Every structure is written in C-alpha cells, then in structure tokens.
Amino acid sequence: MGFVQTVKNIWKIEDLRTRILTTIGFVAIYRFGSFVVLPGINPELLVALQTSASTGLLSLLDMFSGGAFANASIFALGIMPYISASIVMQLLGIAVPAFQKMQREGESGRTKINQYTRYLTVGILFLQGPAYLYGAVGSAIPGGFWDWVLPSTIILAGGSMFVLWLGERITDKGVGNGISFIILIGIIARLPHALVAEWDRLVNAPGGLILLLLELLFLMLVISGAIMLVQGVRKVPVQYAKRIVGNRQYGGVRQYIPLKVNAANVMPIIFAQAIMFIPVTLARFTVKEGGGFWASLMDFTSFWYNLIFALLIIAFTYFYTAVTVNPVQMAEDLKRNNGFIPGVKPGKRTAEYIDTIMSRITLPGSFFLALVAIFPAFAGLMGINSQFAQFFGGTSLLILVGVVLDTLQQIESHLLMRHYDGFLKSGAKIKGRTGSMAAY
16 A cells, blocks of 8 residues: 555655656657658568577667667667767866866766767767668668668668657656666567567476576566675775864764765666667678677677676776765865864875775676676576576666666655655665766
8 A cells, every 4th residue: 555655645746746747748758759750661571680689688679679670660770879989078088188077077067078978879870770770670771871771870870869868858857867767668568579479488398487487486586786886885984073163062974975886887888789789780781790809799608708898897887986075175174174083084095995895895896797797698598588588687787776776866865845645654765876977
C-alpha cells in the first residue's frame, strides 16, 4: 500500500505530474522514430543486418539505439556520436589552454563548449553515416553516393541531432538526465527480446526453467553489486572550530566529507565503450570474417577486447575523478570555513591528504567497475545468450542502475519538498549519483 500511496502523491503534485507525462511523450516519440526505416531500403534485405546485429559488438550498438541500428532507422546512429564528441572536448579541456580558459569562464564558457561539442558531433555523424550505410546496410543500398548515400547521411545526422534535442528537452522539461535517459530507454527496450531469446534457448533444455531462475537470481546479485558501486562512500571526518554567536559559545562541530569510492560514476565505462566502438567502423571495411587482432575487437567475449576495455575503464576512472574532484579547492573551502581534518594541517597538507584518500579508494573502485564491465564476457562464455548476457554487467547494467537511482532521487526530492513521504519511510533516502556529476 505504501507504493500505491507514493504513486498517488506523485500524481497530486502538478509540476511533477507534468514532468513525468512530458518525459513519457518524448520517449514515445523516440521509440516511434526507432522504427522509421530510411527511405529506399528494401525491408527484406534488412534481415541480414538484424542477424549480424544480434551478436558481437554490433549488438551493443543496437542496444544503445533501442533497436534503431538493426532497423536501419533514421535514429540508427543514436546518441553515441555526441558521447564521442563530449570525450574529445573534455580531453581538449585538459590539454589545450584555450579550452581551459573557456572552462573557467563559467556559464558563458560552458555555452561555448556545448556549441563546439554540437559542431563536432555533426562532423562525426557525417563520418559515421557513410560508414554505417556501406558497412552495415551493405547490399540493401539502393543507389549511388550522390543520389542516395549523401541524402541518407543527412537524414541520419538529422535524426541523431533530433535525439540529442529530445534528451535536452527531457533534462529541461522532464525528469532530468535526458541523454542518459535516452540510453536507458534503448537498453530497457532490448530487455524483453533478450529474455525471450534466453527462454527459447532453455525451454527445451533439461531443467531449463530452474536454470533461468538461477540466472535471474544471479543477475539480481550483480545489480546489487552495481548499486553498491554507485552509492559507495568513504567519509573523512572534519572538525569545525569553536565560534561565538552573541553571548553563547558553541563548541566544535564534527562533520564528514563524503568521498565516493567511484566518484566518476558510469562515465568511464561510457567513454571506454565509445572508444571501443571505433574498431567496429574500421573493421567493417578492412577485416575479413575469421580472425586477427582487429577482428577480435568486434567480439565482446574475446580476450583482447576485454583487456583493452578494462584498461580504458581504469584509466578513465582516474581521469574523470581528477576532473570532478578538486582536493585543492576542497582544502581551501575547509580553511575558509574554519574547518580542518583532525591531525592534518590546513591548506596544502589537507589537499594532499584528500588526494591520497581519493587515490586509495579510486583504485579498488576502478577495478570493480572494470570487473562489472567485462562480466558479460564471462556470462557469454558460460553459454548464456549473447543478448541476455549483456545485462549481467557492462555499460548497460551500470547505466540502468545509475539513471534509475538518479530519477528516483529527483522524484523523491519533489515529494519531500512538498512534505510527502518518499519511496522510503524509514528515514533513509535514495542515493543517486549527485555529489560528483551525473551522466549528462
């Protein structure tokens, strides 16, 4: 009954009700566009594309686009080109002084960077569009470059930018985290297909139902681990100095700085996955069916794919933690507010102490993040259907957990602000990824 009452309370809040209905409307538009096939393609020739997109790394691309990739839809390229452009812009913000200056300009600088990110996204789209048409659609292409490939590339670019616009509208008018929410919808849309495929595999096997229940139970355990990874916090004690207000003297106040075990959240795995998609584009033209190093990068169960993927995640975890957590700024804020860490001198020593703590807790966090990311490979090697195996970890699971927690936290904040009970009545609150940076 508590959940039913919470739903009723949500419906009573006009602003929250409007945001949820708006989000549902935008999601419906996105899902409809995923089934709008590019003009001129013979649907019968798409069977080969749908078959190839059901396994290997192409299945990940198809999952992130909610099936639009395999359908040769106008949304086939999805949101990943924007993610790739965002990676490049963040790297430029570290390496190029001009972009560093823009980052320090506040809101105006962020506006410029966002504009440049969109320009770069368009450039990436005009590279990926022909690659998708020639490499993925293949024999289904009905015309030459000028009379069909170029117009179709423009349609694909327009469709991807429209998906980006939908994500931004969900952020502004809906439940928030629009880009992540778009990816989440694509992942959830593939879950029923994955379950059906796994059921078809086990239905005739001895003890198939029991095996499926065990797989679902194990999936719940992996999800629990992912939630712990997203919410894990290490608390650093902080003592605030005594102060006198009026004629009363107040003693020191002990508080904590919450340092997350995984301060970068799911961003390292999204960045690493976007980079791992690059070999797909290259290999479609250069790699023959069979073997070789580049061909192994198209198989998410191969050794080289998982090794490189894990190393990229660990590297991006440290990189993104360094971007989002500034120990020097934290030390200055503590000193400005008459705060200090017991046993540590204020200023430089405090910054070094916080940096040391972050380095120590980021290492196991990055390894656990990498382990969760490559876990679908182990599930695939155990015989689980490749579509269902992707939900045993990887980008899909962590995005699903992170975005759902963020969305629930935002809904709960609306409820608590208007003096309604949240999802949990025991005093505990849902912890999302706020505190560092949510994924877009």
